[in-house]
Amino acid sequence: MSSSRKFAAALLGLAVLGPAWAQQAATAPAYPGIGRTATKAEIAAWDIDVRPDFKGLPKGSGSVNLGQEVWEAKCASCHGIFGESNEVFSPLVGGTTAEDIKAGRVARLNDTTFPGRTTLMKVATLSTLWDYINRAMPWNAPKSLKTDEVYAVTAYLLSLGGIVPEDFTLSDANIADVQKRMPNRNGMTTAHAMWPGKSLGKAAPPDVKATACMRDCDTEPKVASLLPDFARNNNGNLAEQQRLVGPQRGIDTTRPAGTRRDGPISIAATPAPAVTASPTVTPAQAPATGNVAAALALIKKNSCTACHGMDQKLVGPGFKQIAAKHGSRSDAEAYLASRIKSGGQGVWGPIPMPAQALPDADLKTIAAWLAAGAASR
Structure with a gap:
């Protein structure tokens, strides 16, 4: 076979095998032996965003x-019955007017005398609201x-904000029309210079213009916070408390200021004031270790731990606080089981606890544990 024919045959072979090689390269893992390609079902479970x-x-x-x-069953405990919120989260509703709905810009966002910023004042796209609630x-x-x-x-x-009437039914068919009534729909901008060039909108100057200081520069500021000695442990040991936002831990307030936190925490180092101590529950019979577990x-x-700390109040009271308040009742187990099952508000403040649909056996186990002092181990 001549050299020209051999070359033509080689090209034909590449043309036939090329798609197969490309398909194999596309499906082959980037790191052989590590992981696997996600299935369609796995991708679908995560691919839930709404544009x-x-x-x-x-x-x-x-x-x-x-x-x-x-809402009343699953949302009001944190956001209030009417979206007015409480001491846990910021209000969702308020600050918008009928004129804002017409104009598409919330006037009070530029009003420095207005006391706050609600969700419906700020959100521009209804898809954001739907997507966040969904996920x-x-x-x-x-x-x-x-x-x-x-x-x-x-x-x-949306009805609480006057965007839709009280007899409205929202659906995928009419949500685009409702978007046209969002109070701040025209208040969002993409010209924020997050990237070079035109970004997602019109070209804009950089957010920050910095000029390096070369001489006689100010010393670097240090940001710090402190507690006066007399109030250092007034609210319990900060190192043992889970902060409401993120897994941040405070300093060990049982130790003097400047002391390194080495070794186990000792509550006796700086005892808390007597007014913060909770009454001790002495149950008639402590539960077995298996029941505690x-x-x-x-x-x-x-x-339950999303709203209740072991010792301290989060959204609701701490488990040991509940035990201290109700554990001495003669009907403590039955009472606590009924309160968990029916929910309610007023005993520990204005934030309602939704009714909990737990099996009777689980209710009895939790109620007995609380009545016996809410042991942590």
Whole structure:
């Protein structure tokens, strides 16, 4: 075979094998032997974002009335019955007017005398609201709401802001029309110079213009906080408390200022004032170790620890605080089980606790554990 024919045959072979090689290269893992290609089902479970043009929005609908029922059961404990919030989170509703809905810009965002900024004042795209509720709410059980419940909760929130009427049903078919009534729909800008060039909008100057100091420079400032000695341990040991935002730990306030935190924490080093001490519960009979372990597993499984600390109040009272208040009752177990099952508010403040649908056996285990002092081990 001539050299020209050999070359032509080689080209033909490459043309035939090329697609197969490309397909193999596309499906082969980047690091052989490490991991595997995600399945379609795995990708679908994560691919739930909804774009501002509502691409990715699932079909469904939900009424304001249904949204109120879901809200009161799963949302009001943190955000208030009417979205007015409480001492836990900022208000969701308020600060918008009918004129804002017409103009698409919330006037009070530029009013320095207005006391706060609510969610409906700031959010520009309805898809953001729907998407966040769908993926992150309620905070102790994210992604647990059904699609129609997400539509319903969103509709209820919009009705509280006067964006839709009280008899409205929000759906994938009309959500784009509702977007046209968002109070701050024209208040968002993409010309923020996060990237060089035109970015996502018009070209804009950089957010920061810095000129390096070469001489007679100011000393670097140091930012610090401190507690006066007389108040150092007034609210309990900060090192033992879980902060509400993030896994941040405070300093060991049982030790004098400047002392390194080495070795075990000693509460006796700087005793807390007597006014902060909780009454001691002395149960008639401490629960068996197995019952304590079972109770601790149940409160973790049912996300009770999202709202209740072991010793300190988070959203609701700490477990030991509950034990101290009710453990001495003659009907403590029955009373605590009924309170967990029915929910309610007023005993520990204005924040309501939703009713908990737990099996009777689980209720009894948790109630017995609380009545016996809420042991942590």
